[in-house]
Amino acid sequence: MKVWVKALLLCAISLGANAAEVVLNGTLTQGSLIRGQAPVGAEVWFNEQPVVVSAQGQFVFGIGRDAALQHQLKVVHQGKQQQFPLRFTAREYDIQRITGVEQKYVAPPKEVSARIANDSAKVRQVRSTLTELQAIFAEPVRPAAGRISGVYGSQRVFNGQPRNPHFGLDIAAPIGAPVFAPWAGKVLLAEDLYFSGLTVIVDHGFGVSSTFMHLNAIKVKVGDTVAQSQHIADIGATGRVTGPHLDWRINWFQERLDPQLLLPEFTPNQTQRLALTP
Ligand SMILES: [Zn+2]
Known part of the structure; x- marks a missing residue:
């Protein structure tokens, strides 16, 4: 007892x-x-x-x-x-000087200003998505193989002109190399944007999304559910780039976060x- x-x-x-x-x-x-x-x-x-x-x-x-x-x-x-x-x-952030950027991306012509404004409004809107997908609580997988060619936070100087900091993780790889979903999720955006070229945004739940930029081909469409490690796109060199790479971004709503802090x-x-x- x-x-x-x-x-x-x-x-x-x-x-x-x-x-x-x-x-x-x-x-x-x-x-x-x-x-x-x-x-x-x-x-x-x-x-x-x-x-x-x-x-x-x-x-x-x-x-x-x-x-x-x-x-x-x-x-x-x-x-x-x-x-x-x-x-x-x-944190302390680097300064990254990039030359050889096409001038239309450093100082965009007036006729594209409405398109640029429309692109950023659309991105902002999909990044305000709140779902209770549990995917974000899993360990992520790296979305592409290749050399890290740019990190989060770097202050950017394009063709000698200071611009916004870089908020993504750049992985250099040949055009056509696969991009895998780092976590499962649902596709919020899949289209061609002025600066980021062919772009995919995937919701992972609780306001967290991944953005994949400069793609050569997109294998998914808005509303698709994707599994972790699913081949969702191919690496490319579209938009403001000097060579083929994946730019992977993570957001918590509008807050831009560092993907490298999430990869073990x-x-x-x-x-x-x-x-x-x-
Ligand atoms: Zn980048």
């Missing part, structure tokens, strides 16, 4: 210990996507903005290239509110455990 009571008590304690924490997977640094696990039923706010939490307690958030370093996670669990300050580290081959997994006091 005594042993039985003890076993039951131990069981209750270990259940409580499992439930009473929030686990954050990812590097607390600029440009990072953080994937979290809260107790089932908990509510989560990032900097006072509510984040969507799945029925299993999963959620995501991210900060941009130049974001502030001090952030706040608020969790309400079993009616009790707890605040966790999150300190992120600052570049970034070891880091986990933070935030204890919820009962």
Whole structure:
């Protein structure tokens, strides 16, 4: 009898210990996507903005290239509110000088300004998609083989003229080499855009999307469901490029994040455990 009571008590304690924490997977640094696990039923706010939490307690958030370093996670669990300050580290970014870019991409002619505005409105709109696809909680696979020819965050100087920083991971490979879906998802956009050429955007759930740019061929259409590792496109040299490569971007809604921080081959997994006091 005594042993039985003890076993039951131990069981209750270990259940409580499992439930009473929030686990954050990812590097607390600029440009990072953080994937979290809260107790089932908990509510989560990032900097006072509510984040969507799945029925299993999963959620995501991210900060941009130049974001502030001090952030706040608020969790309400079993009616009790707890605040966790999150300190992120600052990154240092390279300057990348690129010459030989066609002048129509450095200083686009007036007649394409409406098209460029329309392209960015469309991209913005599809990146505001919120679904509860669980794909984003899996480990990603690298979308293409090849040399890393450009990294996230670099300040860009095209033909001597400073332009926006680079927000993608560039993988150089021959025209026609396959592009694989890094996670499963649903195709949100598949078309030719002025700067990014043939472009595919795939939703992976919870506001996280991948963008694949400068493609030579697209193998999917809007609304298609894709599996992880599915061949979705071929690498190309369309849009503002100086040679064939894949430019892979990750967004959390409009926030641009660093794909390399999510690939274990570049970034070891880091986990933070935030204890919820009962
Ligand atoms: Zn690029």
